[in-house]
Amino acid sequence: MSLDWIYYAISWILLAWHSAWEAIGIPDAAVLGTNWAWILAIVFLVVTVRVILFPVFVKQIKSQRAMQALQPQVKALQEKHKGDRETLQKEMMELYRKEKANPLMGCLPMFLQIPVFLGLFHVLRRLNPDPNKSNKDIYGWTVDQFNSASDATLFTAPIASKFGSTAAELAQLGANGTVVKIMAGVLVLVMMGTTYLTSRQMILKTGWAEDPQQRMIQRLMLYGIPLSLLVSGAIFPIGVIIYWVTNNLFTLGQQQWVLRKFPPPVTPTSSKPATSGRNGTQPAKTGGLFGRSKPAAVPPPPAAPKVAGPKPGAKPANPKKGRPAKRQG
Numbered sequence: 001m002s003l004d005w006i007y008y009a010i011s012w013i014l015l016a017w018h019s020a021w022e023a024i025g026i027p028d029a030a031v032l033g034t035n036w037a038w039i040l041a042i043v044f045l046v047v048t049v050r051v052i053l054f055p056v057f058v059k060q061i062k063s064q065r066a067m068q069a070l071q072p073q074v075k076a077l078q079e080k081h082k083g084d085r086e087t088l089q090k091e092m093m094e095l096y097r098k099e100k101a102n103p104l105m106g107c108l109p110m111f112l113q114i115p116v117f118l119g120l121f122h123v124l125r126r127l128n129p130d131p132n133k134s135n136k137d138i139y140g141w142t143v144d145q146f147n148s149a150s151d152a153t154l155f156t157a158p159i160a161s162k163f164g165s166t167a168a169e170l171a172q173l174g175a176n177g178t179v180v181k182i183m184a185g186v187l188v189l190v191m192m193g194t195t196y197l198t199s200r201q202m203i204l205k206t207g208w209a210e211d212p213q214q215r216m217i218q219r220l221m222l223y224g225i226p227l228s229l230l231v232s233g234a235i236f237p238i239g240v241i242i243y244w245v246t247n248n249l250f251t252l253g254q255q256q257w258v259l260r261k262f263p264p265p266v267t268p269t270s271s272k273p274a275t276s277g278r279n280g281t282q283p284a285k286t287g288g289l290f291g292r293s294k295p296a297a298v299p300p301p302p303a304a305p306k307v308a309g310p311k312p313g314a315k316p317a318n319p320k321k322g323r324p325a326k327r328q329g
Helices: 004-023 036-052 054-069 071-080 085-099 103-125 143-151 167-173 177-206 212-235 238-261
Strands: none
Touching: 004 036, 004 103, 004 143, 036 054, 036 103, 036 238, 054 071, 054 103, 054 238, 071 085, 103 212, 103 238, 167 177, 177 212, 177 238
């Protein structure tokens, strides 16, 4: 299936934002070695996509809430079908179907952004200031726009260059290999760090899942994806890494807002303290992004009821007050 419609859509949004920044006075020429009109066009491509996907993000939060509410039932099924993995999976899928909870909904926003990422990757990979390059006007670009984007830089590193650019590619872009490697390397580390923080933020708020499959997905999101970027980041153009980092920062802010406005439901706790580990459930934390939380305020013990003492000069209380009075005959 042709992906041209994605390339046209990404190009249209990118060029529209670039024209908007030029119209309000952002110079197309480099300032501090950076073509800010193109950098801001990439940043606001993220904003546009995230605004479009916001309803999906809300559904993701609702699905995560539903999955969290089902944790006691999931744990009961695990105890009931311990050692029978096939029956356990069948019962859990039936539970999810009955309660209309989708375990994969948590990854849906990320999956929907993959076409955008691939489209931007393809569009930026084509950038080349070579005057003999053909098809510069494809995907709705003009030749002048194509040449301008091909010359665009971030602190003198072309946005079309990457950490793994060959000497021939760097020569075509007129780039300094050392500058490109430093800039791309720093951005890749930032990309890994912000990817890790977005997953950690959600887990800190909702806690680790009881379902082994869900917990495996959480660990993959938390550790596997950031580590994979250490390798794949070498082939991403700097412009694509800018998109990824901006997207992560947007996600951090959006998740923080949603989690503050719609906090996770409080589940009743047992008399035993929550355990952590392979088989225990790690309770959701209410602290900040890095897991810091203020110690819970311990309520003061109830004050003992005050017993009023006898007033000076008063008769002592009758200790036999509760007994019936004797009749006098």
